[in-house]
Amino acid sequence: MLMCSAETSRKAPLVTSDSESAGSTERESVSIEVDGVAMVRLLGPHDRLLKVVESKFPNVEMHVRGNEITLTGDESSVESAKELVDELVTMVRDGHDLGEIEVDASAKILRGNQGSPQQLLGQTILTARGKAIRAKTLGQAQYVDAMDNNTIVFGIGPAGTGKTYLAMAKAVQALQRKEVERIILSRPAIEAGERLGFLPGSLTDKIDPYLRPLYDALNDMMDPDLVPKLLAAGTVEVAPLAYMRGRTLNNSFVVLDEAQNTTPEQMKMFLTRLGFDSQMVITGDITQVDLPEGASGLKLVSNVLRDIDDIHFAELSSADVVRHSLVGQIVDAYTTYDAEKQRDEYNRNNRPPKRSRNHEGR
Numbered sequence: 001m002l003m004c005s006a007e008t009s010r011k012a013p014l015v016t017s018d019s020e021s022a023g024s025t026e027r028e029s030v031s032i033e034v035d036g037v038a039m040v041r042l043l044g045p046h047d048r049l050l051k052v053v054e055s056k057f058p059n060v061e062m063h064v065r066g067n068e069i070t071l072t073g074d075e076s077s078v079e080s081a082k083e084l085v086d087e088l089v090t091m092v093r094d095g096h097d098l099g100e101i102e103v104d105a106s107a108k109i110l111r112g113n114q115g116s117p118q119q120l121l122g123q124t125i126l127t128a129r130g131k132a133i134r135a136k137t138l139g140q141a142q143y144v145d146a147m148d149n150n151t152i153v154f155g156i157g158p159a160g161t162g163k164t165y166l167a168m169a170k171a172v173q174a175l176q177r178k179e180v181e182r183i184i185l186s187r188p189a190i191e192a193g194e195r196l197g198f199l200p201g202s203l204t205d206k207i208d209p210y211l212r213p214l215y216d217a218l219n220d221m222m223d224p225d226l227v228p229k230l231l232a233a234g235t236v237e238v239a240p241l242a243y244m245r246g247r248t249l250n251n252s253f254v255v256l257d258e259a260q261n262t263t264p265e266q267m268k269m270f271l272t273r274l275g276f277d278s279q280m281v282i283t284g285d286i287t288q289v290d291l292p293e294g295a296s297g298l299k300l301v302s303n304v305l306r307d308i309d310d311i312h313f314a315e316l317s318s319a320d321v322v323r324h325s326l327v328g329q330i331v332d333a334y335t336t337y338d339a340e341k342q343r344d345e346y347n348r349n350n351r352p353p354k355r356s357r358n359h360e361g362r
Helices: 036-043 045-056 075-093 100-111 117-121 138-149 163-176 203-221 226-233 264-271 297-305 325-349 357-361
Strands: 002-004 015-017 024-033 060-065 068-074 124-128 131-134 152-156 182-187 236-240 252-256 279-284 311-315
Touching: 024 075, 036 045, 036 075, 045 060, 045 075, 045 100, 060 075, 068 075, 075 100, 075 117, 100 117, 100 138, 117 138, 124 163, 124 203, 131 163, 138 152, 138 163, 138 311, 152 163, 152 297, 163 182, 163 203, 163 252, 163 279, 182 203, 203 226, 203 236, 226 236, 264 279, 264 297, 279 297
Parallel strands: 002 060, 152 279, 152 311, 182 236, 182 252, 252 279
Antiparallel strands: 015 024, 024 068, 060 068, 124 131
16 A cells, blocks of 8 residues: 655564465565655656556555655565666656656566666657657557668557657657658548548648648647748648659658558558658558558558568557557457457358258258
């Protein structure tokens, strides 16, 4: 139980007797000192973040008094809890804004012996409006690492996993570092399950609703007053996928969003636009295909290109969702439903035919 009190917390003896067990249980008590500012950021509003830490270690009691955190419990659990708290303290001291997602991801990284959370989640991709953009989960960190080391990266996963947002951040970072001369953002103009009919206005007005999510992300990462100038100069280009045919994209960071709504022919056309000193990131969710008919180019391409060097497929899951916690549960529920539906359909199609009574009687 987490206890925050002005009173001195009592430390458990090193060895305590458990009358309900056959032997004795080794108990350990360790204290961690945290400076005042870091302690406030570590605890979170209403001690919310430390309660998340405590939920990961039900066998450990956590007491907070002043600038000291005391962990008491069995030796192995206390050591694991201390390792997590030490990592979180390092992160907040480095200016990392912690949330429940980062705490949960850090615990998973340590539990799986996958490295240091501070190193995996501490890398700042971009600082925009005083806010640092970083990977928040292990899957996102691996996705960012893939973009650093591959020319073409596919970010495939459910809604809310940061596929497009992180790709946009890497594009802006590359432009600011002068690694590329321009950013090209594209997506197919496909309605999500409903027909909007003929839209009024100019061509730009007609395609703007489809590209609005890309504009929103761009304005979130750059000075809003600078974005129109970059668009007018062609340094940043936002265009529907249909405009890509016939072009060769050199010295560019190219992002294709909503790629699950491309046909196989469109996907091939887009990938072959790659020019010299360019990088491509293709993002999409294969569970949300809005094509009226035919196969998704994103589903097909993973089978065609998976064994080619310098092309990476980053698979994100519900564990990487950084929206409301319900989004991850919704994704899992639909995944389970789809799997059961496919299994039932397979069983129906492969059920042996029934033998007629006349045949059985012969």
